[in-house]
Amino acid sequence: MSGPPLVELRDVTKVYGQGESEVRALAGANLRIDDGEFVAVMGASGSGKSTCLNVVGCLDQPTSGAYLFRGVDVGALDLDQLALLRKHYLGFVFQSYNLLARTTAVENVELPLIYRGVSASERRARAMQALSDVGLESRAKHTPAELSGGQQQRVAIARAIVTAPQMLLADEPTGNLDSARKVDIMNLLVDLNRTRKITIVMVTHEPDMAEYTTRTVLFKDGVVESDSKPGAEDRTVVRSGSDQSKGLP
C-alpha cells in the first residue's frame, strides 16, 4: 500500500517585497520527500534553503505553487489546521534557535509538550531525557543567556525532538558546534531516523554532515539544482514505516 508522499512541493515560489526590491527566495522549487528519508539540503547562502524549510514546516505559505502534505493541500488549510499539523507531525530547529529568554533550558524543552496536553511530571521527565540526548542534562536549569551558542543550539534540538515528531526540520542544527559535538548530534539524528523512523530534513553547509544523510538536495537561486536521488520523481524509493500514514487530523 503506497499512499501519497509525505512532502510534495510543486513549482513553489516565495516572493518577498514588491517592485524594485522584489526577492524571489523560491523560484519554482519541486521536491518530494518520502517517509523515512534523511535529506540534507545544501546550497549557497541566500539560495532559499531556510525559506523552503519554513514552507515545508508549515511556518510560511508559498506565494504560488502547491505544497501537499501527505496529499493534502496545505494552502487550503486555515491557521488552526496548520497549527494542528505542526503539533501532530512536525518538529523544527531554527537557524537562530528562538529560545524563550529568562526561561530555563528544561522549561524551553517542555514548551511543546504543554500544547500536547502532557502532564507536568511526564513533561519534566521527557524534557530531561531529550536534554540528555543532546548531552545537556547538567545545564537544565540554566537560561539561554547563561548558555553558549552551541549549548543553545542543542537546547533547540532537544525542544524539536522531545515530541518525537514524524518529520524533523532542522535549519543548520550543527552550525555552532565543535566537531566532536557535531558527530554526537549527527549520530543522534541518524539514530532518530533509523530506530524511531523520523523523517529528517536538515539544512547544512558542510558536506561532512551531508555524509550522514541518505540524500542530498542542492538549492540554487530558489530552485532545486540537483538531487542525489536520481529520478526522485519516479516512485522508486523503499518506503519505510507505512504505519505512519495516519492521515491528517
Place this chain on the structure above:
Amino acid sequence: MIWATILMAIREIRRNTMRSILTTLGIVIGVGSVIAMVTLGRGATAKITADIASMGTNLLIVMPGAERRGPTSGAASPLKLDDARAIEREVAAVSKVAPTSGRSALVVYGNKNYNTGVTGTTNEYFAVRGFTMALGQSFSDAQLQGGTPVCILGATVRKELFGPQDPIGATLRVGAVPCTVVGVLSSKGQSTFGSDQDDFIVMPLSAFHRRIAGNTDVNTIFVSAVSDKATTKAKEQISLLMRERRHLAAAQQDDFMVQDMKEISKTLGNVTGALTALLGAIAGVSLLVGGIGIMNIMLVSVTERTREIGLRLAIGARGSEVLLQFLIEAITLSTLGGAIGVLFGLGISLAATRALKLPFTVVPDIILIAFAFSATVGVAFGFLPARKASRLNPIAALRHE
C-alpha cells in the same frame, strides 16, 4: 488545558518580573488616586453638609450693616432688643428669636485666665443654635430679667479653666465682673470655617448689657423659622419689618442683613461640588497617565511578545491557546493591580480623612469605574497586540522587529 494555560500565564508573569510590576503599578496608581481623591472630595462635602445641618438649616441671622456698602452709607445703627421682640411678635413664619450681643473678655478663675468671647443672650439661643446643656441648667426667668451675673460655659472654656473639676457654682471673673457658673454646654466642635464653636461663655442679655457692654445694643439676632421651607418667607417678612422699624425710604438700600443659612449652605454645596469635580478631574488625569504607562510597557514589549507568540505557534500552539494565555496574563495583572489600587486608595483616603477629621465613606461607583477603566486598558493593550500576532504566519511573527 485551561489549567495548564493559567499556570503558564502565571509563570510568564513571574518570568517578566519588571514588566509585570510596572503594569501593575500603573493600574495601582491610577485606581488608587481616583479613589483617594473622590473619597476625600465626598468626605469634605459630607462634612460641610453635616456641619450646616447642625447649625440648623432653618436658621436666619439678622445683622446691622449693608450687605454691599455703597459709597454714601455710613455706619449702620445697631439693632435693639425691641427689634427682636417685634420680629417674634409680628413675623408669623418665625418660631424662636434670640437677640445676642457679644465681645471678647478675659475670664479668670483662681490662678488661671483665658481669653474668650462673651455672648449675652436669652435661653432661645441654645435651641436656635443647637446647643444642649451638658451640666447644670439654662438661665432662670429671674436671672434673665434681673440681670443676675451668672454664666454658662462653652466646653472649651470649661476645659481650659476647670479641667475635670465640676464648675457648677464656682465664681469666676469676666473682665471685672464676678459671675457664677450655672451650666456647661455640650460640645459642637469646629465649625465649617474652622473656628471653635465651644470657645465662649454665655450670660443673660440683661446682665451683659448692664455689667459688660454698658449699652443696650444687639449685635446679631438669631431667628429660627417654623420650618425648613418657611425660611424664604420669614426672610422677606423680617426684611420688610426691619425696613419699617429703621424708617428706610423706598429708594434706600437695606442697612441690615438677613442671612439665610440655607442659601449659605447651597453656596458652600456648590463650592464643594466644584471641589469634588476638580479632584475627580485630577484623578481622571492620573488614571489616564496610569493607563498610558500600561500602554507604554505593553507596546515596548510587543516585539518580544510577538516573537514569543511566533515561537509558540511554530511548536504547535493554536492561536486561541496563545491568546488565552496572554488574556489570562493581562486579566491577572489588571485585577491584581486593580485590587491593590482599591486597597491603596481606600487606605490613603482613610488616613487623609482621619487627619482632616472628615467622614470616611466608601464610594462604590467610583471604585467600579476606576477598576473597570484600568482593567480595560490593561487587558486591551496586553491582549490586542497578542491577537494581532497570533494571526500572523509563525515566521512573520518570529521575524518581527
